[in-house]
Amino acid sequence: MRLYIESLGCARNQVDSENMAGQLCQAGWSLTPDPADASVILVNTCSFVESAINESIDTILELARFKKEGRCQRLVVAGCLPERFRDAIADSLPEVDQFIGTGAFTRIVDAVTGELAGGACLLPDPDLIPIGRTAARERVLSHTAYLKIAEGCSRHCTYCIIPRLRGRQKSRPIDGILGEARQLIAAGVKELNLVAQDTTCYGQDLDEPVRFDILLARLAGMDPNVWIRFLYGHPESISDDVLKTVAAHRNLCPYFDLPVQHAAAGVLKRMGRNYDRRRLLDLFARIRSTVPGAAIRTTLIVGFPGETDADFQELMDFVERVRFDHLGVFTYSDAEDLPSHRLPGHVPEAVARSRHDALMARQMEISADNLASMIGTTMPVLVEASSEPYLYEGRSIVQAPEVDGLTYIRTQEGGPQIAIGEMATVKITDTLEYDLIGKVP
Numbered sequence: 528m529r530l531y532i533e534s535l536g537c538a539r540n541q542v543d544s545e546n547m548a549g550q551l552c553q554a555g556w557s558l559t560p561d562p563a564d565a566s567v568i569l570v571n572t573c574s575f576v577e578s579a580i581n582e583s584i585d586t587i588l589e590l591a592r593f594k595k596e597g598r599c600q601r602l603v604v605a606g607c608l609p610e611r612f613r614d615a616i617a618d619s620l621p622e623v624d625q626f627i628g629t630g631a632f633t634r635i636v637d638a639v640t641g642e643l644a645g646g647a648c649l650l651p652d653p654d655l656i657p658i659g660r661t662a663a664r665e666r667v668l669s670h671t672a673y674l675k676i677a678e679g680c681s682r683h684c685t686y687c688i689i690p691r692l693r694g695r696q697k698s699r700p701i702d703g704i705l706g707e708a709r710q711l712i713a714a715g716v717k718e719l720n721l722v723a724q725d726t727t728c729y730g731q732d733l734d735e736p737v738r739f740d741i742l743l744a745r746l747a748g749m750d751p752n753v754w755i756r757f758l759y760g761h762p763e764s765i766s767d768d769v770l771k772t773v774a775a776h777r778n779l780c781p782y783f784d785l786p787v788q789h790a791a792a793g794v795l796k797r798m799g800r801n802y803d804r805r806r807l808l809d810l811f812a813r814i815r816s817t818v819p820g821a822a823i824r825t826t827l828i829v830g831f832p833g834e835t836d837a838d839f840q841e842l843m844d845f846v847e848r849v850r851f852d853h854l855g856v857f858t859y860s861d862a863e864d865l866p867s868h869r870l871p872g873h874v875p876e877a878v879a880r881s882r883h884d885a886l887m888a889r890q891m892e893i894s895a896d897n898l899a900s901m902i903g904t905t906m907p908v909l910v911e912a913s914s915e916p917y918l919y920e921g922r923s924i925v926q927a928p929e930v931d932g933l934t935y936i937r938t939q940e941g942g943p944q945i946a947i948g949e950m951a952t953v954k955i956t957d958t959l960e961y962d963l964i965g966k967v968p
Contacts, residue, residue, distance in 0.1 A: 536573025670948030830879025
């Protein structure tokens with residue numbers, strides 16, 4: 528009864544994997560880090576873009592070999608890949624014993640034990656994804672945790688498959704979120720990262736609506752020494768009340784993850800994004816004037832259908848003006864089941880890649896300049912690893928897990944060691960393109 532879990536994709540998928548692991552451990556299964564030692568292998572997949580689809584398929588095929596070379600008797604694939612491709616996927620991947628969609632996570636124990644009825648695919652309506660907790664999560668890290676506050680998305684971006692895979696926006700009741708946060712903090716978590724498809728839209732779909740800033744304030748008040756960070760916000764749903772709330776609590780990370788995707792009006796309209804460059808500039812100016820030391824992260828898509836050289840230049844100028852602290856750039860990923868597939872003017876892949884590289888090259892310079900301004904400052908850093916004696920890796924309050932740079936900490940030889948999971952006070956002495964370097968004063 529040993530199980531290996533491979534979780535692919537975003538932080539929201541990681542929460543789903545931890546919830547499924549909790550159900551399975553409660554049912555008597557034990558987790559193993561070695562797929563060769565597992566009697567069942569579970570892959571929680573992503574299918575947001577083509578590269579994620581390919582990674583999911585490659586991972587499934589790689590792990591399938593343990594049915595011959597290891598102890599694996601059953602291979603289960605969950606999540607967005609079967610949800611997107613439905614029953615047709617069973618013929619494409621005969622190595623898999625059971626597929627379950629995003630609305631079937633509560634049936635994971637039956638899927639693993641082979642007790643599901645109805646064939647190789649269980650694909651209930653994704654609007655049925657449970658938004659409460661089903662069992663104690665089996666978390667990957669002890670000091671930091673993702674906390675899912677909502678599921679699904681009710682927007683209609685033309686390039687995005689998420690509403691079809693995850694259903695409409697479904698916010699968790701605030702009491703359930705606060706209860707899980709208390710348990711995580713009691714277990715020693717020092718950082719809670721709030722996640723959803725549209726985090727800043729939290730609570731508007733509840734029978735009795737709850738404002739996102741109210742949730743933030745309630746969470747911040749639990750323990751002043753625990754960082755609260757929100758990821759996956761939206762420029763249309765973040766309010767001035769949220770900015771004021773972040774500014775009023777020192778443990779609410781001054782970190783704003785707001786994917787804008789583009790800045791050219793025509794591209795934004797074709798994307799289904801209901802704002803323009805002027806509104807974005809005004810928003811980022813308000814963030815920086817309201818929240819001292821605010822860090823802004825965004826993601827952009829280049830090569831979207833119809834994007835001209837002039838559109839791309841406008842995007843470059845926008846990035847130059849805003850000077851984002853963290854920036855991710857993606858080339859447009861096309862698929863026949865996306866509304867954007869039917870748009871005219873598809874951009875050649877080579878052109879999209881060239882635009883990606885040019886934007887990232889400029890952002891590297893901007894990031895280096897932004898980080899250089901932090902030399903000489905002192906800040907708290909959450910210590911996460913030790914790569915060698917007296918050298919540690921961690922993250923500052925303006926560095927989110929997995930997506931941003933790191934802070935490297937040097938301590939004096941022979942001096943006191945730093946515990947993993949501890950908040951250390953670090954003086955920044957140097958930088959790399961995306962990383963900070965410091966020492967314990």
